[in-house]
Amino acid sequence: MYWSLMAALLIPALLRAGDGKSVKSSEKSALAAKVSTLYEQIDLKDLGLSKKALAYALKGYYYLLDHHKLSRPGILSICDLSQSSRNKRLYIIDLDQRTVLINTYVAHGKNSGREYATSFSNSASSHKTSLGFYITEDTYFGTNGLSLKICGMERGINDGAVRRNIVIHGSPYVGADFMQTNNFINGRSYGCPAVPQDESETIIDAIKGGSCLFIYHPTKRYTARSKILNG
Numbered sequence: 001m002y003w004s005l006m007a008a009l010l011i012p013a014l015l016r017a018g019d020g021k022s023v024k025s026s027e028k029s030a031l032a033a034k035v036s037t038l039y040e041q042i043d044l045k046d047l048g049l050s051k052k053a054l055a056y057a058l059k060g061y062y063y064l065l066d067h068h069k070l071s072r073p074g075i076l077s078i079c080d081l082s083q084s085s086r087n088k089r090l091y092i093i094d095l096d097q098r099t100v101l102i103n104t105y106v107a108h109g110k111n112s113g114r115e116y117a118t119s120f121s122n123s124a125s126s127h128k129t130s131l132g133f134y135i136t137e138d139t140y141f142g143t144n145g146l147s148l149k150i151c152g153m154e155r156g157i158n159d160g161a162v163r164r165n166i167v168i169h170g171s172p173y174v175g176a177d178f179m180q181t182n183n184f185i186n187g188r189s190y191g192c193p194a195v196p197q198d199e200s201e202t203i204i205d206a207i208k209g210g211s212c213l214f215i216y217h218p219t220k221r222y223t224a225r226s227k228i229l230n231g
Helices: 002-015 020-041 051-066 197-207
Strands: 075-080 090-094 099-104 132-142 145-152 167-171 212-216
Touching: 020 051, 051 075, 051 132, 051 212, 075 197, 090 197, 099 197, 132 167, 145 197, 167 197
Parallel strands: 075 212
Antiparallel strands: 075 090, 090 099, 132 145, 132 212, 145 167
């Protein structure tokens, strides 16, 4: 509850801090402090997560929390697609306990790139990953077994996720076993953030039911357009 309570206490205080400029300055300073503390406290640098990715993720998390969009606060998932698909670039963080619950592999869409994801789209036929903030929903059993629906929260950026059937599911082409015979995880999904098959149930159970998911890449096309990041 620590981080949720901090947000609940901090935001009203900041709104009373004075004019718009001083409020924004106070918000930025407070967020920067939180990012640095969390980044160092749970050794995210050693796990390869970009500090900028964490900063953006926390900003969006608090935005969604403040707008009462999260029915499962305290859990923040980050797909850091600035990294090679050879890396464990999915981070599931418990903000209340200040710990990394899961750090594992995740795939990007088949047309987003090979080793690295470089191209993104919200289009149904693109077979590319959509960046930005999502909220996890309920589960179902499909062709890929247990799967988790996710709802894109950014209009024109990822709000086509439901229509495109973009979900979290397990796949044999993601994970340590696949990496033993392949140089990297070549994106093969239609845009889904596919995870290792043998970890998929654990991952889905950890984040289902209204938690925040952030798919990150430092492309300016996204960071400049995101109303959540620039709000």
